[in-house]
Amino acid sequence: xxxxxxxxxxxxxxxxxxxxxxxxxxxxxxxxxxxxxxxxxxxxxxxxxxxxxxxxxxxxxxxxxxxxxxxxxxxxxxxxxxxxxxxxxxxxxxxxxxxxxxxxxxxxxx
Amino acid sequence: xxxxxxxxxxxxxxxxxxxxxxxxxxxxxxxxxxxxxxxxxxxxxxxxxxxxxxxxxxxxxxxxxxxxxxxxxxxxxxxxxxxxxxxxxxxxxxxxxxxxxxxxxxxxxxxxxxx
Numbered sequence: 315x316x317x318x319x320x321x322x323x324x325x326x327x328x329x330x331x332x333x334x335x336x337x338x339x340x341x342x343x344x345x346x347x348x349x350x351x352x353x354x355x356x357x358x359x360x361x362x363x364x365x366x367x368x369x370x371x372x373x374x375x376x377x378x379x380x381x382x383x384x385x386x387x388x389x390x391x392x393x394x395x396x397x398x399x400x401x402x403x404x405x406x407x408x409x410x411x412x413x414x415x416x417x418x419x420x421x422x423x424x
Numbered sequence: 425x426x427x428x429x430x431x432x433x434x435x436x437x438x439x440x441x442x443x444x445x446x447x448x449x450x451x452x453x454x455x456x457x458x459x460x461x462x463x464x465x466x467x468x469x470x471x472x473x474x475x476x477x478x479x480x481x482x483x484x485x486x487x488x489x490x491x492x493x494x495x496x497x498x499x500x501x502x503x504x505x506x507x508x509x510x511x512x513x514x515x516x517x518x519x520x521x522x523x524x525x526x527x528x529x530x531x532x533x534x535x536x537x538x539x
Contacts (some may be wrong), residue, residue: 349526356514356530357467399465411480412457412528414467 316340318415321403325421326392334387334418336402344407348376348387351417352398360400362389389420397422427451429493430531432517438539444501445534447515454478455520456498458490461512473498474520488490502536510538 317339326332338346345364349357361371363378363385375388389396398419407415428449436441449456457480458470472480473492487503498515515531 351465356532357528359527359529362527400469403467411472412469414469416464416466419465 316404316406316413318404318413319415320400320415320418323419323421325423326410327423328394331388331390332392332394332420334389334400334402335384336415337385338383338402338404340371340383340404340406340413343404345379346376346385346406347403347405347412348374348385349401349403349414351361351401352396357401366371369391373389392422394422394424396420401410428515428529428531430513430534432534433532434535434537436537436539439505439507441505442501442503443505444480444499445513445515445536447498447531449496449515449517449529451517451519451529453517453519453529454495455518456492456495456497457516457518458500459514459516459530461514461533463511467514471498471500477525483496487490495501505538507538510536512536516524 319337347359347362351357361376368377373390378385399419401417402415403412446512455474457472461467470484472489476492489501492498511535514533516528518528519526
């Protein structure tokens, strides 16, 4: 089966850096994805990791350690518009299944 | 141009009714999905089709029946609606071939409220 854990909620200050962690247990791992979801909107893709290491995309970076079943999303220079839920999703090798964590609600304060 | 579109955006109906939600993607993707997001924001996969063939059918009541007339469309029909069916239903698509790691693109969601 699949088990994905993320913190429920985090608060950070505008301009700061925040790290959102995700741990997972899965069979047939084929990639870890991060999505952003603003309230009342659809999830939108942020980044993904298939191999160990850090992937950087502008203000967002994502890290993966497959041996530890661990990933994090790093958001730099936080802006108010970054207030949203961040969903960690693991892709299983069989039949292209995606399993989502329950999401981390990030509150950015002025 | 909307990549993944769903209709309707809102659906309010009574228990026992039958309703359908439609989804279309113009990205040329091979795979489409239906997800249910409950009040706790947990996104759970329901079904997936690859080139009109059902490949994922999670533990979903058989009151839910997906249908894919072609690879750009995936509809969801729900019979005998129950209060617990109230949720946001998201359609998504991805360019999945041979287990490659491709991201999903989500539609705007359909907020279903059963009274």
